[in-house]
Amino acid sequence: MSEAPTITLNNGVVMPQLGFGVWQVPDNEAAEAVSRALEAGYRSIDTAAVYENEVGTGKALAASGLPREELFVTTKVWNSEQGHNSTLRAFDASLDRLALDYVDLYLIHWPMPMFDTYVDTWRALEKLYADGRVRAIGVSNFKPAHLRRLAEETSVVPALNQVELHPALQQGELRAYHSEHSITTEAWSPLGQGKDVLADPVIGRIAERYGRTPAQVILRWHLQLGNVVIPKSVTPSRIRENIDVFDFELDEDDMAAVAGLDSGTRLGPDPDEMDWRG
Numbered sequence: 005m006s007e008a009p010t011i012t013l014n015n016g017v018v019m020p021q022l023g024f025g026v027w028q029v030p031d032n033e034a035a036e037a038v039s040r041a042l043e044a045g046y047r048s049i050d051t052a053a054v055y056e057n058e059v060g061t062g063k064a065l066a067a068s069g070l071p072r073e074e075l076f077v078t079t080k081v082w083n084s085e086q087g088h089n090s091t092l093r094a095f096d097a098s099l100d101r102l103a104l105d106y107v108d109l110y111l112i113h114w115p116m117p118m119f120d121t122y123v124d125t126w127r128a129l130e131k132l133y134a135d136g137r138v139r140a141i142g143v144s145n146f147k148p149a150h151l152r153r154l155a156e157e158t159s160v161v162p163a164l165n166q167v168e169l170h171p172a173l174q175q176g177e178l179r180a181y182h183s184e185h186s187i188t189t190e191a192w193s194p195l196g197q198g199k200d201v202l203a204d205p206v207i208g209r210i211a212e213r214y215g216r217t218p219a220q221v222i223l224r225w226h227l228q229l230g231n232v233v234i235p236k237s238v239t240p241s242r243i244r245e246n247i248d249v250f251d252f253e254l255d256e257d258d259m260a261a262v263a264g265l266d267s268g269t270r271l272g273p274d275p276d277e278m279d280w281r282g
Contacts (some may be wrong), residue, residue: 017108020076022247026061030060031059035067037237040240047070047074048073048077049061052080052111053082055166056104066103076110078109084254091129093128093205095110111141112143144165146165155185165178169231171196185239188232193224213253224249224254225262
């Protein structure tokens, strides 16, 4: 069993740097997948209301027998629930589905600037945080302009921003903003959703030299950059493989070689254009 290193958020809360994501895992498979992840040593689980697997995730957390304080649970308010009061209701519903008394991190899933609701939504998160119902609050898919507006109009700096980030989309400007404002960067689709990134010959050569898989090399690259990562898999061997990345280190040349793969290629939607509220 592996144990992930931790990072400290800007409010002093500690979270594992490598967690387990359950995006696209059906609810009836989530309990088994999360249970296998917990057995492999993961202690951070990332879900969301829109994934429709909070119930299965919660069952695995309860069945694990692990003390609640050893677990770090993240969920997110979906676009259709944005707004102050609706966000508070959405949070209650997520807690019920997860069968938890609190979550460790609650995120706004997308900014959707065309609807102008994310500031009111953030104020709801601030209330949840002030009331002690969440240990930390953050955002997902926010660009620097969205973060600047929160800074101007609200009082709590997001602890974390979860964004698409992989070797083909390295988000340099955004990571610089995060660093300047003590916002932790968390990468979704850290492996590029298994597309061209894993097959890149540069990654392949590095992997061969270290006797590792391409996925392990990419996860190691993220960790050395300081990113939090949440790889997802339902395959037991890959669940174990993805957390077995703490006993080797990429050298400066390897880090530079991966940095050279940045093409600005998004696999998901542009946050300025994402308007799905279904």
